[in-house]
Amino acid sequence: MSRKVSNLIYPKLSYTIVGLCFTVHNELGSYAREKQYCDLLEEKLKEVKMPYKREISIANTGNILDFLINNKVILEVKAKRVITKADYYQTQRYLQESKAKLGIIINFRNKYLSPKRIVRISKKQ
Numbered sequence: 001m002s003r004k005v006s007n008l009i010y011p012k013l014s015y016t017i018v019g020l021c022f023t024v025h026n027e028l029g030s031y032a033r034e035k036q037y038c039d040l041l042e043e044k045l046k047e048v049k050m051p052y053k054r055e056i057s058i059a060n061t062g063n064i065l066d067f068l069i070n071n072k073v074i075l076e077v078k079a080k081r082v083i084t085k086a087d088y089y090q091t092q093r094y095l096q097e098s099k100a101k102l103g104i105i106i107n108f109r110n111k112y113l114s115p116k117r118i119v120r121i122s123k124k125q
Contacts (some may be wrong), residue, residue: 009102009119010072017069018045021052021106025113034079037108038066041077045069058097065094074103083107088118095120 008014024040039053044068045052052069068077074094078087083105091103095118103118 008117010110013070013073014046014104014117016050017073017075017104017112018106018113021047021075021108021115022113025108028108030109030111031110032079034108036075036076041075058094061093061097063090063097066106067100068100070096072100072102074098074100076103076105078105078107079109080107081109083116088116091118092121096106 023044024037028036042054052067054067055064056068057064065074066077069075076091087105091105095103102122105116
């Protein structure tokens with residue numbers, strides 16, 4: 001029996017990241033502040049010994065991304081009613097500036113987490 005090859009970028013890493021987000025959501029619920037989610041997520045990343053950088057500035061643009069995990073995945077943490085197009089565009093800009101291939105937006109305000117994967121769009125030269 002043949003298996004279909006997955007085109008997902010960093011499937012194991014993103015699975016681990018999203019799993020940690022679900023753990024954080026289960027512990028804090030839907031109505032904490034964004035900083036509280038980030039603080040607990042940082043603890044969870046330390047527990048599993050996953051390398052990360054938190055609140056790092058991107059290329060002197062004044063933009064600060066929430067997490068860069070394993071120097072591969074950008075994680076943008078939100079605690080708001082809905083994710084907007086502006087959030088997707090923001091993450092895409094972060095991907096372009098950082099040269100990371102994958103971004104994940106996670107909105108902890110939702111009753112059920114629904115991570116959004118954002119893949120860096122290659123710029124045409």
